Amino acid sequence: MSQSLWLIPAFPLLGAIINLVVGRRLPRAISSWLAVLTVAASFGVSALAFFNLTALPAEERVIHETLYNWIGVGSFSANVGFWLDPLSAIMILVVTGVGLLIHIYAVGYMEHDPDYARFFMAMNLFVFAMLMLVLADNYLLMFLGWEGVGVCSYLLIGFWYYRDNIAVGTDEKFLSPRSSGTKAFVVNRVGDFGFTLGIILMFWTLGTLSFDKVFAQAQTAFTVGAPVVTIMTLLLFLGATGKSAQVPLFIWLPDAMAGPTPVSALIHAATMVTAGVYMIARSHVLYELAPFTMEVVAVIGVLTAFIAATIALVQNDLKRVLAYSTVSQLGYMMFALGVGAFGAGIFHLMTHAFFKALLFLSAGAVMHAMNDMLDMRRLGGLRHIMPITFWTFLIGALALSGVPLFSGFFSKDEILTAGFATGHIGLWIVGVLVAMMTAFYVFRAVILTFGGAPRWKEGEVVTVAGEHADDAHGAKGLHPHEAKPVMWIPLVILAVLSVIGGYIGLPAVIGPNQFADFVAPVLGEHAMEIAPELEWTLIAISVAAAFIGILVALWFYVGNREIPARLARYYPWLYALLANKYWVDPIYDYLIARPGRWLANAFWIDIDGRVINGIADGLGNGFRGVGSRLRTLQSGYARGYALAMLIGIVVVIALVVMRT
C-alpha cells in the first residue's frame, strides 16, 4: 500500500475529467453513479490508509509520500506530496465519507436537472481539491486545494446561473445564484490575499513551505510572541476567516444557499468551510508561538458565533437558518482553536459535518416535497407526511443543540470546558448563550417545518415571486411526499453517525477521550487540569442551556402563540437589527463595494482608457506623422536625387579638406 496516497484525490479528479469531457453524452445514470463511484473508491482507499496508519505505533504515525518536485526555482522548492497523519486521516475520512453520502443523495436530488454532467463534474472536482488541501505536505499545495475549493464553490453556487430569483412562495428577496457565486468568490479572494501574504512571509523568514521543515524551524527561529510570527499567523487567519465564514468575511455563506442543497451540505457545512479550521489546526505550532493571534482567533470565533446565532433567530427561510447556524458553529471551532484546544475544534468539525450535512439534506428533502418552497411561515405539519425526514432532522437538531447522548453534546461541551479551563470566562459565558440560542432556533425550525398544523394546502401552486403561475415548474400543485430511498438512506446513515459519532470523545470525567488521544501526536497534548466537580458543573450548565433553548422554542411555537409576533412589536428596533442581519451587506456595499467599483471604473476609463491608450495611440500617430513627412523625400524626381548627391559630395569634401 505504499506510495498509493495519491489515489485518494486521483479518483475524484478522474471522475471530474470524464464528466467534463463526455458527461453530457452519457446517460444520466452513468454520469451520476460514476461520480458516486469515484468518491466511494476514494473513501475506500482512505479507509485503508487509515488502517495502515493505525497499524503504526502512535509516535510514528506519519506516512509521507512525495509524488514529484513541482516547483524548483533557486532556493525555493515545493513538491506535490501527501502527508497522512492522524489529523489528515480524520479529514479525509470525513470528506470522502460524508461526501459519498451526499453524492448518493444528490443522484436523487438532481434527477430532473438537465445539467447533471456539469453538476457532478464540479462536485467531483471539489472533492479532489478538498482532498489535495487536507493531504498536502506543504503550504503551496494546500493553497492549490484552497483555491480549487473556492472555484468549485463558485461553480456550484452559481449552478443555476440562468435563474434570477430562487425564492419560491415568498416575497423575500434573495441574491441571484450568479451573483451569489461571484460574491462567494470575491469575498474568499480577500481572505486568500491574506493567506498569500502569510505564505510569502513564511517563505521569506523560514525559506521553506513544507510542513515538516516549517514546524521544525519555527520553534528555533521565532520566540514566543515575536511580531513576525504574530503577523504571519494573523494573515493566515485572515484566509481562514474568508474560507470558514468568520467575521468579517462571513457574508457569502448565507447567499451561498442559492446553490443546490447537496452543495450546501457538502461545501458549506461539512467540508470547504472547515478548511480554515483544518489549516489553523495544522499550523498549531505557529499559532502556539503567537498568543496574541490565538486570542484574536478565540474572540472572533465567539463574536461570529454570537452574531450568526442572533441572526438565525429570526430567519424565515429554512436553509438560511442552517447557513447562519454553520457560521455560528464554525465560530465555536475557532473558539476552540483560539484557546489551544485544537483537538476539540477538530472533533467538533467532525461531529458538525455529520449533523449539519444531515440537517441540510433533510431540508433538501423538504424542498423536494414542497416544490422548493422553504419559507417556514408557510410550512408545517410535515411530520406525518415525511416521517423519515422528520426523525432524521430531529436527530440532527438534537445533535446541534448539544443534547446529551448525541454527538454534538460531546464536542460542544469539550470546547466550552476548554474555554472555561483556560480562563476565558467571558467568552465561555457568550458560548453558553450561543448554545441556548442554537437550541432555540433549530427547534423553532423543527416546529415550524414539521410540527403543528399545515399552513399550506394540498394542490396549492407556489411560484417564484414574479413568475406566472402556469410556468412549467409551478404548474404542479403541492403534493408533499417522503423522499426516495436514494435520498433517505444517506439521511439515516448520517443520523446514526450524529448519534454515535460523539462517543469517541468522552469528557474526562466520564471516560477516555479516544479522539484526543488519536490526534495528540499531531496536535499536542493539551490535557486540561480541571477538578471533576467543576467539569460536571460545566457539563450541567451547557446541558441546561440546551434544554432552556428547546423549552423556549416549544413555548413560543407550539400552538399558535402570538409571543414571537408580540416580541417583534415591542422591540421593533431589535427585530429590525436582526432581520436585516445587522445591515452588514449594505454597510459593506457602501464602504467597500461601491468605492471599489468607482476605483475600478476610474482605472478603466480614465487611466487605462485615456492615459495609456493616449500614450499608445500618440506614439503610433507620432511615428505615422514622421513617416509621412519622410515619404516626401521619395519623390521619384531624378534631378532631386542628383542634387542631393552633389550636395553630399561637396559637404564631405569640404570636411575632408578642412581637416587637413
Add this chain to the structure above:
Amino acid sequence: MLTVTHYTILSAILFSIGAVTVLVRRNPLIMFMGIELMLNAVNLAFVAFSRYLNNMDGQVFVFIVLTVAAAEVAVGLALVVAIFRARDNVDVDEIDLLKG
C-alpha cells in the same frame, strides 16, 4: 607662367559647368554631355598634376577614366533609346515611377 593652379581652376570650372548641366537640363542627351564634361574636367586635372609632379600615374589613370566614360555612354544611350521607345518622351522629369 602657367602653374598647376591655372589648370586646376580650369578643371574646377569645367566640372561645375558639367554638374550644373546635369542638374538643370531635362534632356538626357544633354545630361550625358554634362557628365562627359565632368569626366574630362577630371582628366584635365589628372594630366596637369602628372605634368607638374613628373609622375606618369596621372596620365595612366586618364586612360581608365576615358574607357569608363565610353562604356558608360554606350549603356546610357541604350537606356535613352529604350525609354524613348517605351514612352515617346525622354523628359527626365516625367520618369518618376519611384515616387512615393
